[in-house]
Amino acid sequence: MTQVQIIGHRGxxxxxxxxTLASLEMAYRHGRRVFEVDVQITxxxxxxxxxxxxxxxxxxxxxxxxxxxWKKIQKLDAGSWFSPSFSGEPVPSLQQILRAFRNRxxxxxxxxxxxxxxxxxxxxxxxxxxxxRCAWAGYAVHSLRIMADLxxxxxxxxxxxxxxxxxxxxxxxxxxxxxxxxxxxxxxxxRRLSGRLAKAKLKLYVWTIRxxxxxxxxxxxxxxxxxxxRCQKSI
Numbered sequence: 001m002t003q004v005q006i007i008g009h010r011g012x013x014x015x016x017x018x019x020t021l022a023s024l025e026m027a028y029r030h031g032r033r034v035f036e037v038d039v040q041i042t043x044x045x046x047x048x049x050x051x052x053x054x055x056x057x058x059x060x061x062x063x064x065x066x067x068x069x070w071k072k073i074q075k076l077d078a079g080s081w082f083s084p085s086f087s088g089e090p091v092p093s094l095q096q097i098l099r100a101f102r103n104r105x106x107x108x109x110x111x112x113x114x115x116x117x118x119x120x121x122x123x124x125x126x127x128x129x130x131x132x133r134c135a136w137a138g139y140a141v142h143s144l145r146i147m148a149d150l151x152x153x154x155x156x157x158x159x160x161x162x163x164x165x166x167x168x169x170x171x172x173x174x175x176x177x178x179x180x181x182x183x184x185x186x187x188x189x190x191r192r193l194s195g196r197l198a199k200a201k202l203k204l205y206v207w208t209i210r211x212x213x214x215x216x217x218x219x220x221x222x223x224x225x226x227x228x229x230r231c232q233k234s235i
Contacts, residue, residue, distance in 0.1 A: 004218070004219055004223060004224070004225065004226060005034060005224060005225035005226070006032065006034070006225070006226055006228050007032070007034045007035065007036050007109055007205075007225055007226065007227050007228065008024070008027035008032035008034065008035045008036065008228065009036050009207070009208050009209075009227040009228055009229050010023060010036060010037065010038065010051065010229075011023025011024040011025075011026060011027045011035055011037075012024075012026035012027040012030060012032070012229075013229055014229055016082070016086065017058065017078055017079045017081065017082035017083075017086050017089055018038075018051065018058065018082075019037060019038055019049040019050060019051060019058070019078075019091075019092075020049070020078055020079065020086075020089050020090070020091070020092060021089075021090075021092050021096070021097065021100055022079065022086060022089050024037075024097065024100070024101070028101075028104070028106065033105060033106050033107065034106065034107045034108070034109060034225075035106065035107075035108055035109070036108075036109045036110075036111060036227050037049050037094075037097060037108055037109070037110055037111070038050060038051040038111045038113050039094060039110050039111065039112050039113060039114070039117060039121055040052075040053065040065040040066070040113050040114050040117070041065070041066060041114045041116065041117040041120055041121075042065060042066070042068060042069055042070040042073055043066060043067050043068055043069045043070075044069045044070055044071075045120050046070035046073075046093055046095075046120070047093065047094040047095075047117055047120050047121045047124055048065065048070070048073060048091055048092070048093050048094065049091065049092050049093070049094065049097060050065055050091060050113075051113060052065075052113075053065060053066065053113065053114070055068065055073075055076065057081070058078055058081055058082075059073075059076040059077060059078045059081070059091060060076050060077040060078075060080065060081075061073065061076040065114075066114060070093065073091050074090055074091065074093070075090075076090065076091055077089070077090075078090055078091045094110070094121060094124050094125075095124050095127075095128060098124070098125070098128040098130045098133075099128065102128070102130075106133070107133045107134065107135070108130070108133060108134045108135070109134075109135050109136070109137065109157075109227075110134060110135070110136040110137070111136075111137050111138075111159065111183075112136060112137065112138045112143065112147075115138070115140050115142070115143040118138075118143060118146040118147050118150065119146070119150070121136065122147075122150045122154065125154060126152065131152055131154060134154055134155075135154060135155040135156070135157065135180070136154055136155070136156060136157070137156070137157040137158065137159050137183050138156075138158065138159065139158065139159045139160075139161075141173060141177075144156060144158055144177055144179065145177060148177045148178055148179060155180040156177075156179045156180055157179060157180055157181045157182060157183050157203075157205060158170070158173075158174055158179055158181075158182050158183065159182075159183045159207075160182055160183065160184050160185065160188070161185065162185040162187065164188075165188040165193075166182060166184055166188055166193055170182070171196060171197065171200050171202065174200070174202055175200055175201075175202070179202065180202070180203055181197070181202045181203030181204060181205055181224065182197060182202055182203075182204060182205065183205040183206070183207055183227070184204060184205065184206055184207070185206075185207060186206050186207065186208070186209065186214060186218065189204070189206055189218060189221050189223065190221065191220070191221055193221075194221045194222050194223065198222070203224040203225070204221070204222070204223045204224055205223065205224055205225045205226070205227070206218050206223050206225070206226045206227065207226075207227040208227045208228070208229060209226045209227065209228040209229065209230060210228075210229050210230065211230075212230070215228065215230070
């Protein structure tokens with residue numbers, strides 16, 4: 001059986017605040033060597049590790065990330081919402097993350113949440129000499145087109161939604177854009193879809209695994225990788 005790549009979803013969000021260095025360090029300690037990190041961009045163009053477009057859910061700040069400068073965001077508390085033991089944990093920039101793991105055998109799967117962040121993220125990856133350690137994903141076609149066209153090239157994946165199955169049009173668009181694969185919500189992963197993507201020469205990645213039964217089910221469909229929150233467990 002082909003080995004399935006297990007990717008730490010936002011690091012280890014069950015044991016540390018998501019998308020923080022603490023969460024990534026926890027995932028590393030539990031054996032993960034590939035991390036999924038969500039990326040937003042600040043008002044002054046700094047890529048940061050945050051899932052939401054707004055600051056309220058996972059930080060002590062308020063307002064939209066895109067309207068807040070990095071100088072202010074880096075002073076926010078991104079840990080207390082999770083547990084008092086993580087009080088003061090900061091929001092990391094993408095640059096800080098890449099540098100923190102520069103000398104360790106890890107890779108990153110960057111999920112771009114801001115559609116206008118492509119060039120800024122690419123610049124950071126190139127500047128930090130992390131081209132061979134990164135892949136990235138997006139949802140909107142115009143964003144994916146930019147990502148696919150930037151050079152040096154970074155592997156590109158399309159994130160598909162959780163409300164609808166993957167259509168033939170989505171597969172055709174991925175082929176036309178010369179993407180590397182699709183990141184598909186677990187509900188829509190079937191043997192038929194796996195076969196269609198293999199025929200189209202597209203890798204099948206799955207989000208997000210939370211139970212052992214889900215991991216076992218996905219292995220039957222020959223997926224290439226799973227985004228998992230089960231960092232202390234492995235199939």
